Amino acid sequence: MKILLYGINYYPELTGIGKYSGELCEWLAAQGHDISVVTAPPYYPAWKISSEYSTVFYFRESVNGVDVFRCPLWIPKLQSGKNRILHLLSFTFSSAPLTLLLALLWRPDCIITVEPPFFCAFPALIAARMSGSAAWLHVQDLEIDAAVNVELIKPSRTLNMLLSFESWLLSKFDRVSSISNRMIESLKIKGVSDSQSILFPNWVDTSILKPLDKPSMMRLELGINENCVVALYSGNMGKKQGLELVIDAARVLSCDPSILFVLCGDGSIRRELEESSVGMDNIKMLPLQPGRRLNELLNVADIHILPQQANMDDSVMPSKLLGMLATGRPVVCCALEGKELSKIIKQCGILVPPGNATLFAEAVTRLAKNPEERNLLGEIGRKLCSSAWEKEAVLSSFLKNLGELNNLHKQS
Structure with a gap:
């Protein structure tokens, strides 16, 4: 399959979403699939881009068998709700045109979008529909809910409109996955159907991370x-x-x-x-x-x-x-x-x-x-x-679900 992954975090980030997106794409490439990624320069968790990457230029590289396109973005020096929104929007604006162009020229079988950022979900869906690709949204973090919980976003008419838009958008994806049963339940409350939703937990390679026989x-x-x-x-x-x-x-x-x-x-x-x-x-x-x-x-x-x-x-x-x-x-x-x-x-x-x-x-x-x-x-x-949560079992199950979606999409 030809698979395009779209998300702000990717390898060589060592923690969080970037780690898992990187491992997923490299594993899929090792299984013989053709993988491209639209992402940002690595900046997390230090909120600083290393000298080998740029915040203002586009950059293409091959990383462990994966074709990676890096898009510029703004990195705030001070963390606040407003700055975080502007940070995510800067990546969305720089990456959305490239994602659409790649989708139209390359015609992937599936476009997988990773949330956060939520802002990328809409352009990813447009790219999938215009290119005839299946659309898969993988939710690592219920970003709007998390922002409300830590009071980055206050209850308001704007929040209600945002939540309504989120529910509508989620319903349009062919598949919506997340990393825990509780998060799947939350997605269903937002309007995701049983046929859309799939549990896709994070994983660990227990052959690498394991107890040592002697002190570290x-x-x-x-x-x-x-x-x-x-x-x-x-x-x-x-x-x-x-x-x-x-x-x-x-x-x-x-x-x-x-x-x-x-x-x-x-x-x-x-x-x-x-x-x-x-x-x-x-x-x-x-x-x-x-x-x-x-x-x-x-x-x-x-x-x-x-x-x-x-x-x-x-x-x-x-x-x-x-x-x-x-x-x-x-x-x-x-x-x-x-x-x-x-x-x-x-x-x-x-x-x-x-x-x-x-x-x-x-x-x-x-x-x-x-x-x-x-x-x-x-x-x-x-x-x-x-x-x-063993890595090989989790990723094999994901690939099976992805293959089933690809077959259904081709038949529709």
């Missing part, structure tokens, strides 16, 4: 005492991650030298986190690590931590959770009772109400003092990961 070399490089229990967060450092809670929890445990909090990554609030943790001996900040060292990094942890803002777990299924579970460590996670994320965490970690630093610190302490419980929960998480 990175742990030794960082000079962490072998008797110290490490609570690790690795990933994007943005508003919705709720990482301020970790700083507060570390303050609660400042008198316990046996527990060390390690925060690794980059993002819009990293500087704030560094400033608020000045003088704290039980917090260590690390830069984003290269992909080849991800397994070493995750094995630095005795406990993985996953704080989130309240209400975020309804609209977001954190992709970093899979790597945590694959390495056989328990997770302390902020989520509301009864939600899909909470049901997963209760099997392989400790659930804490969002925003409660004291209970978060108590959960970390409980696991720190009980290595047997850590091992048991870690083993359960590893088995769960292998059975539900």
Whole structure:
């Protein structure tokens, strides 16, 4: 098949959507399919483009068997709701004409659009209809819902109009997939039919991310005492991650030298986190690590931590959770009772109400003092990961669904 993927994030971004879009396209190319990608220069999670790419020029490259077209975009220095909208619009305006041109000239069998950004869905649908391609929307994040939850968008007539447009647009795609059952339910509430919707979860390669037989070399490089229990967060450092809670929890445990909090990554609030943790001996900040060292990094942890803002777990299924579970460590996670994320965490970690630093610190302490419980929960998480989110099984199922859509589309 000829497949065109359209989305703002792509390889070599190491975290989030770009990581998964890159792995998907390279896997499809390895299966013999012809893959092209319209995307932006890599900028996430640092919100900065490296010197080898440009924010103002178009760029074409071949990456691991995939034809990649990079489109210019504006990267805001200050993060705000308005700036984020302008940032996403800048990519939409630069990429939409190219996507339409490629669709008309190349005639792909399917155009797969990744949300966010939601703004790209409409031009992608137009391109698919004009070129005779099947249209597939993959929702990694319910962007409008998430923006409302963190009050980037206030309730208003404009919001109601936006939600109505979203429902209409979703109904026009041939397939709409998302990464969790709860997100699929939310899409159905918005008007996506049963025949349209497909569960397409994120995945993990458990042959690469796995428990090590000996202490991680990175742990030794960082000079962490072998008797110290490490609570690790690795990933994007943005508003919705709720990482301020970790700083507060570390303050609660400042008198316990046996527990060390390690925060690794980059993002819009990293500087704030560094400033608020000045003088704290039980917090260590690390830069984003290269992909080849991800397994070493995750094995630095005795406990993985996953704080989130309240209400975020309804609209977001954190992709970093899979790597945590694959390495056989328990997770302390902020989520509301009864939600899909909470049901997963209760099997392989400790659930804490969002925003409660004291209970978060108590959960970390409980696991720190009980290595047997850590091992048991870690083993359960590893088995769960292998059975539900193994890379080869997830991508093979996706390809089967994509092939079925292609056959139906050709017959219509």
